[in-house]
Amino acid sequence: MSTGRVVLVGAGPGSPDLITLRGAAALGRAEVVVYDSLSCPELLELAPASAEHIDVGKRGHDAPTRGQDEINALLVRLARAGRYVVRLKGGDPFVFGRGGEEVSACRAAGVPVEVIPGVSSAVAAAAAAGIPVTDRRHAASVAVVTGHRDASRPWTGIRWDRLATGADTLVILMGMRNLEKITATLIDAGRSPETPAAVVMEAETPRQRVVRGPLHDIARRSREAGLGAPAVVVVGDVVTLSNESTGRGLAGRRVLVTRPASADDPLVAALVAAGAEPVCVPTVRVEAVAADPEPDDARRVAGCDDLLFTSRNAVRFLRERLARSGIDPATLDARVWCVGEATAEAARTSGFPRPRVPHARYQAAALLDAIRAEGPLRGRRFLFARGLRAGNTLPAGLREDGAIVDEWVLYRTVPENFDAPALAARLVRGELDALTFTSPSAVKAFAAGLGAEALEAARRSTVAAIGSVTAEALRAVGLVAHAVPERAGMGALVEALERLSRAAEEEGR
Ligand code: SAH
Numbered sequence: 001m002s003t004g005r006v007v008l009v010g011a012g013p014g015s016p017d018l019i020t021l022r023g024a025a026a027l028g029r030a031e032v033v034v035y036d037s038l039s040c041p042e043l044l045e046l047a048p049a050s051a052e053h054i055d056v057g058k059r060g061h062d063a064p065t066r067g068q069d070e071i072n073a074l075l076v077r078l079a080r081a082g083r084y085v086v087r088l089k090g091g092d093p094f095v096f097g098r099g100g101e102e103v104s105a106c107r108a109a110g111v112p113v114e115v116i117p118g119v120s121s122a123v124a125a126a127a128a129a130g131i132p133v134t135d136r137r138h139a140a141s142v143a144v145v146t147g148h149r150d151a152s153r154p155w156t157g158i159r160w161d162r163l164a165t166g167a168d169t170l171v172i173l174m175g176m177r178n179l180e181k182i183t184a185t186l187i188d189a190g191r192s193p194e195t196p197a198a199v200v201m202e203a204e205t206p207r208q209r210v211v212r213g214p215l216h217d218i219a220r221r222s223r224e225a226g227l228g229a230p231a232v233v234v235v236g237d238v239v240t241l242s243n244e245s246t247g248r249g250l251a252g253r254r255v256l257v258t259r260p261a262s263a264d265d266p267l268v269a270a271l272v273a274a275g276a277e278p279v280c281v282p283t284v285r286v287e288a289v290a291a292d293p294e295p296d297d298a299r300r301v302a303g304c305d306d307l308l309f310t311s312r313n314a315v316r317f318l319r320e321r322l323a324r325s326g327i328d329p330a331t332l333d334a335r336v337w338c339v340g341e342a343t344a345e346a347a348r349t350s351g352f353p354r355p356r357v358p359h360a361r362y363q364a365a366a367l368l369d370a371i372r373a374e375g376p377l378r379g380r381r382f383l384f385a386r387g388l389r390a391g392n393t394l395p396a397g398l399r400e401d402g403a404i405v406d407e408w409v410l411y412r413t414v415p416e417n418f419d420a421p422a423l424a425a426r427l428v429r430g431e432l433d434a435l436t437f438t439s440p441s442a443v444k445a446f447a448a449g450l451g452a453e454a455l456e457a458a459r460r461s462t463v464a465a466i467g468s469v470t471a472e473a474l475r476a477v478g479l480v481a482h483a484v485p486e487r488a489g490m491g492a493l494v495e496a497l498e499r500l501s502r503a504a505e506e507e508g509r
Pocket of ligand 1: 174
């Protein structure tokens with residue numbers, strides 16, 4: 001029988017996309033994946049469907065499901081049966097992961113073993129809170145220590161007395177249970193009680209939380225805030241840099257998305273990129289105004305010189321309409337104009353030829369300027385694919401310059417039948433940190449669906465509106481938009497929320 005092998009793969013902390021390319025490739029070849037509770041379940045999807053999954057779920061030291069010896073024996077047995085075994089471990093396999101013991105066991109048994117490093121929480125959890133573990137101005141050394149052993153007992157083998165002042169930055173893993181004792185021991189050994197410290201819990205997950213405070217008070221503060229494992233404790237002057245965070249500004253925030261559901265929604269994507277957990281409850285949906293092709297559909301598109309899109313929906317509904325008439329967008333001669341990059345991307349994927357985007361701002365006025373800059377408009381025939389409630393800036397401006405504008409209303413926004421009681425309950429429980437609105441119709445449907453108590457609760461969340469018209473609609477239902485971005489676009493909306501969230505964090509320090 002051929003011998004298999006054991007590959008120890010570092011999964012990285014928290015978020016599944018922190019695995020290395022090499023680690024992902026090993027998972028793709030796995031016949032068996034042996035993992036524990038700290039690694040992300042999503043990563044198992046990288047393994048072939050035929051791969052066996054074995055959860056050896058060791059949750060810290062409280063209730064080990066399987067002893068380390070048992071895990072070692074399991075790895076050896078699986079590899080001896082000829083299988084390609086991926087041992088997936090949180091963070092890096094060799095940073096307090098007992099990876100060393102697993103490697104030794106394999107070697108002793110003559111089983112081939114390989115290690116693929118991972119992003120360790122020792123560095124990444126701090127970074128997720130905007131803390132660099134070293135920094136030329138503050139720290140030239142960093143020590144990574146386990147807090148698992150009782151620091152008040154001299155026989156633990158950890159030289160806390162030396163570590164206390166021996167390294168500029170201390171990063172303590174598995175330290176939550178003993179945090180009081182650890183901080184007291186460090187202070188006894190000469191570390192200043194005022195040394196800045198931070199606890200970063202569940203870094204790089206939507207549940208990430210950060211608590212800061214001076215060394216003498218950090219244990220109390222994090223206990224009061226309800227923090228627990230898994231968390232990393234960072235001690236040292238570098239913690240003062242955390243407000244210069246380049247981390248993800250909405251980490252751990254639950255953000256309501258009321259816009260219509262769509263598979264590749266740019267707002268949802270921007271929220272995820274900022275570390276937030278989007279909660280999608282569409283209060284409106286878009287539907288075609290008339291589903292059947294009209295006899296003059298073909299003439300309408302064939303007869304235009306320029307085609308205008310100011311939304312992804314317009315692209316989608318025109319494409320669907322053309323498909324019903326058997327027209328391939330790629331065969332159109334017209335110049336295609338799009339208000340922004342997201343719309344242009346939709347046009348490209350739908351097969352419309354060479355969409356143009358004004359580079360300045362993603363607004364109708366900028367698109368109008370770009371079109372004007374291309375040459376005289378008199379007599380030019382524009383086809384404006386639009387929703388029922390599109391703005392008038394663009395067609396009015398074009399007509400002013402003598403263009404002929406055919407406005408084709410393809411879709412409209414209607415209230416969605418959303419689960420209002422469930423949403424109301426979440427609002428009342430204070431589960432949603434921020435609410436986003438990208439159209440007046442979404443605001444109206446939201447307010448119409450919820451009761452007075454839920455609307456009152458909504459006032460306690462941060463509210464963001466895509467622009468001034470939507471902000472006005474919020475005012476009309478008694479809500480205040482705390483964030484209204486100056487630029488258009490979903491990215492700007494998320495940035496505005498990130499700025500608010502940072503400002504609030506500063507205040508709470
Ligand atoms: N090999 C892992 C560490 C395993 S020990 C690594 O390199 O990251 C488990 C400890 O790691 C936890 O008690 C906690 O201190 C830390 N940890 C792991 N994942 C974490 C996360 N997402 N956020 C904060 N700390 C984490």
